[in-house]
Amino acid sequence: MFDLTPLTEAVIKGNAPQAKELTEKALEAGVSPGTILQEGLIPGMAEVGRRFEAREYYVPELLIAARAMHAALDVLRPLLTESEEVQPLGRVVIGTVRGDLHDIGKNLVTMMLEGSGFEVKDLGIDVAPEKFVEAIKEGNYDILAMSALLTTTMPSMKATIDALTEAGLRDKVKIMIGGAPITQEYADQIGADGYGEDANQAVRVAKQLLGLPAD
DSSP states (O other): OOOOHHHHHHHHHTOHHHHHHHHHHHHHTTOOHHHHIIIIIHHHHHHHHHHHHTTSSOHHHHHHHHHHHHHHHHHHHHHHHHOSSOOOSOEEEEEEBTTOOOOHHHHHHHHHHHHTTOEEEEOOSSBOHHHHHHHHHHSOOSEEEEEOOSGGGTHHHHHHHHHHHHTTOGGGSEEEEESTTOOHHHHHHHTOSEEESSHHHHHHHHHHHTTOOOO
């Protein structure tokens, strides 16, 4: 039986080359892509999230761990798409809103969501409401996640929700928002379904919105 514990530890420590190498070795040993993801990578990111919440880890450690997880995912992803054994927890489309060019927070949330078993489509930065609407029209997404770092771009979040309502798509997707100036009060004010204060909380909120266990 191939031991996936070292892979989990490589993710926790943020050792990307080792995470990639151990993933390749696990595949060579006949471990299924789904098992590697569920029993190797996801527990690693769960522990990283716990340490972040306990203030044992900070954003740099979170980023390094997420990159290690991505190094392993790059190996697994082509195999996972061919396999029916792994179903994502949910499908998320994410982007930084129109007028905002910041992406570190969005990228961190994307990495944490993927590390927790979600499938994520990243639309990038400066995403217009129309582009979010188009993505929801074309894809079968469960959650729309929006990020803003500037107070001046926060109205774009409401504009996007209004555009979804006008297109008759508002009820088809859960909406969660986040970013430095965002608060729960603002999320309630514009009619968003959830608010995440940081990347780890964003994962928890995403699970709650889909009725999944938080841990």
